[in-house]
Amino acid sequence: MEHISDEELVRLYITTQRNIYFERxxxxxxxxxxxxxxxxxxxxxxxxxxxxxxxxxxxxxLSSFREQAKFSTWLYSITYNYCxxxxxxxxxxxxxxxxxxxxxxxxxxxxxxxxxxxxxxxQLEKALHQLPPDEQTMLLMKYQDDxxxxxxxxxxxxxxxxxxxxxxxSRDKLRKYYLEGVVFxxxxxxxxxxxxxxxxxx
Numbered sequence: 794m795e796h797i798s799d800e801e802l803v804r805l806y807i808t809t810q811r812n813i814y815f816e817r818x819x820x821x822x823x824x825x826x827x828x829x830x831x832x833x834x835x836x837x838x839x840x841x842x843x844x845x846x847x848x849x850x851x852x853x854x855l856s857s858f859r860e861q862a863k864f865s866t867w868l869y870s871i872t873y874n875y876c877x878x879x880x881x882x883x884x885x886x887x888x889x890x891x892x893x894x895x896x897x898x899x900x901x902x903x904x905x906x907x908x909x910x911x912x913x914x915x916q917l918e919k920a921l922h923q924l925p926p927d928e929q930t931m932l933l934m935k936y937q938d939d940x941x942x943x944x945x946x947x948x949x950x951x952x953x954x955x956x957x958x959x960x961x962x963s964r965d966k967l968r969k970y971y972l973e974g975v976v977f978x979x980x981x982x983x984x985x986x987x988x989x990x991x992x993x994x995x
Contacts, residue, residue, distance in 0.1 A: 799864035807856055815855075819848060822865070826872050832933070833876040843879060847872050862944045869938055870948040873930050880926045920970035928963040935960055 797805075799818065806814035826847050831840035850871060858867060921929055931949070934940045942960075946953045 800860055803855055803858055803864060815852065818851075818864075822868055823848070825865075826868065829869065829872050830876055833880055843876060847875055850875060861947065866940055866944050867948075869934070869940065870944075873934060874948075877926045877930050916971055916974050917967075919974055920967050923970045924963060924966060928959070928966070931956070931959060932963050932967065 797817070799821065802814045802818050805811070806818075823844060827840055827844045830843035830847070831837065834840050834843065847868075851868065854871065858864065862870075921932070924932070931945065934945055935942070942953050942956050945951075946956045949956070951959075
């Protein structure tokens with residue numbers, strides 16, 4: 794069973810209803826889904842609850858999987874949608890953070906994100922917090938999990954051009970918030986430096 798594809802496991806589960814096939818999918822993806830949930834909540838206990846909920850939803854939705862995208866992409870879209878809904882419902886917007894995958898942004902230079910790859914990670918995280926949940930989700934799907942424009946468009950019910958436009962708008966806002974934060978901390982640092990030097994002036 795180790796070499797059976799995700800898509801074949803789905804077909805086998807749907808036709809036989811044998812739990813062994815679903816359990817194999819769970820083994821392959823539970824940790825990845827957990828990490829994604831954790832990236833939304835930053836709370837391990839809450840992330841475990843969300844992961845459990847996502848797989849409960851998956852059981853119900855498996856029969857609707859049409860293999861128009863890879864199973865992993867389809868599962869991640871369910872995870873994103875559910876976590877985003879929870880984010881809105883529980884007002885957890887400030888809990889979203891960027892995981893280590895953002896270090897791989899250098900691979901997306903062709904999308905105009907070269908400057909983001911050079912941003913200091915902590916400041917980039919703070920900037921991301923200021924975006925609405927749906928914009929955070931789209932950026933994470935594209936640049937953290939490398940989901941294609943076409944797949945994002947399918948999952949979100951948008952045209953590819955609309956996804957590109959929204960991604961550009963979100964990147965511009967992210968860059969603006971990032972630069973504002975950098976300027977703020979530079980001003981704080983400059984003020985602190987002056988206050989330290991002031992007592993020694995004559």
